[in-house]
Amino acid sequence: xxxxxxxxxxxxxxxxxxxxxxxxxxxxxxxxxxxxxxxxxxxxxxxxxxxxxxxxxxxxxxxxxxxxxxxxxxxxxxxxxxxxxxxxxxxxxxxxxxxxxxxxxxxxxxxxxxxxxxxxxxxxxxxxxxxxxxxxxxxxxxxxxxxxxxxxxxxxxxxxxxxxxxxxxxxxxxxxxxxxxxxxxxxxxxxxxxxxxxxxxxxxxxxxxxxxxxxxxxxxxxxxxxxxxxxxxxxxxxxxxxxxxxxxxxxxxxxxxxxxxxxxxxxxxxxxxxxxxxxxxxxxxxxxxxxxxxxxxxxxxxxxxxxxxxxxxxxxxxxxxxxxxxxxxxxxxxxxxxxxxxxxxxxxxxxxxxxxxx
Numbered sequence: 001x002x003x004x005x006x007x008x009x010x011x012x013x014x015x016x017x018x019x020x021x022x023x024x025x026x027x028x029x030x031x032x033x034x035x036x037x038x039x040x041x042x043x044x045x046x047x048x049x050x051x052x053x054x055x056x057x058x059x060x061x062x063x064x065x066x067x068x069x070x071x072x073x074x075x076x077x078x079x080x081x082x083x084x085x086x087x088x089x090x091x092x093x094x095x096x097x098x099x100x101x102x103x104x105x106x107x108x109x110x111x112x113x114x115x116x117x118x119x120x121x122x123x124x125x126x127x128x129x130x131x132x133x134x135x136x137x138x139x140x141x142x143x144x145x146x147x148x149x150x151x152x153x154x155x156x157x158x159x160x161x162x163x164x165x166x167x168x169x170x171x172x173x174x175x176x177x178x179x180x181x182x183x184x185x186x187x188x189x190x191x192x193x194x195x196x197x198x199x200x201x202x203x204x205x206x207x208x209x210x211x212x213x214x215x216x217x218x219x220x221x222x223x224x225x226x227x228x229x230x231x232x233x234x235x236x237x238x239x240x241x242x243x244x245x246x247x248x249x250x251x252x253x254x255x256x257x258x259x260x261x262x263x264x265x266x267x268x269x270x271x272x273x274x275x276x277x278x279x280x281x282x283x284x285x286x287x288x289x290x291x292x293x294x295x296x297x298x299x300x301x302x303x304x305x306x307x308x309x310x311x312x313x314x315x316x317x318x319x320x321x322x323x324x325x326x327x328x329x330x331x332x333x334x335x336x337x338x339x340x341x342x343x344x345x346x347x348x349x350x351x352x353x354x355x356x357x358x
Contacts, residue, residue: 059215318353
């Protein structure tokens, strides 16, 4: 009877030394025992097809027309009617200059013109009388020539006086400064109360629909460009948008200093997205080449990194890729891909590298 406690003692000691299983370990084993269900996805095969081959060039966006509006008159500005960014029509009032001084000058010039016309009428009478007397032999030749010359001079003086009157009248009318073209005001340089002179800049106006794009073509690529070609423009302000344009002008000569050719394209700009001064990347189609392509929906963009998922053996495999040209809803992939491979369209939020799929 005394041996039983001695035999049980080692067993009790082993049981006491065994560490109990924690709740975390138990949860981990339970999670491992339950497999995650496959993610349901839609796939599409990789297609090798002809995609446009581009010549990439750089250029600058310019206004189709631009005007720095001059005052063309002297005087004090009494009113302004435009602000930066305001659309205007040709002939619309931009500013008004005090017209009192100009009106006085116009009235004085008109009076001088009328006085000169009176002198012309008097001189004509003298010339007619001289013709009669000379014909009768009662007037010497020298006196006759003097009177005829005086009559002609009076006529020229009257014409000059009338021209001065017309100019003064025009300047009086120019006190209303108007927009020369349809466009958008870029800057207003004067305010009410400032004194302006004929060369003073009053405002700038830009016509930006369409816009011009000045593009530099390096000498080795000169043979690839010609008038009428289509190209796509990219600007940093709209990274996901392409602006179609057409080559309108091709310079006849290269610039000696830089050995490049300047061409000019025209692009529609109804919404005003393209603004003069923007740096533009121009992609000119120069041919086609076969490239592996995938639907645009297969590409997942994270900042500057682009990823897609390949479907292989019931699993998803994440791949970082570089993309190229887009056409008809498909995008070229610059990584080696086989035509038998499949990509996952619109990757679900929970999809990870190695996830089971169906």
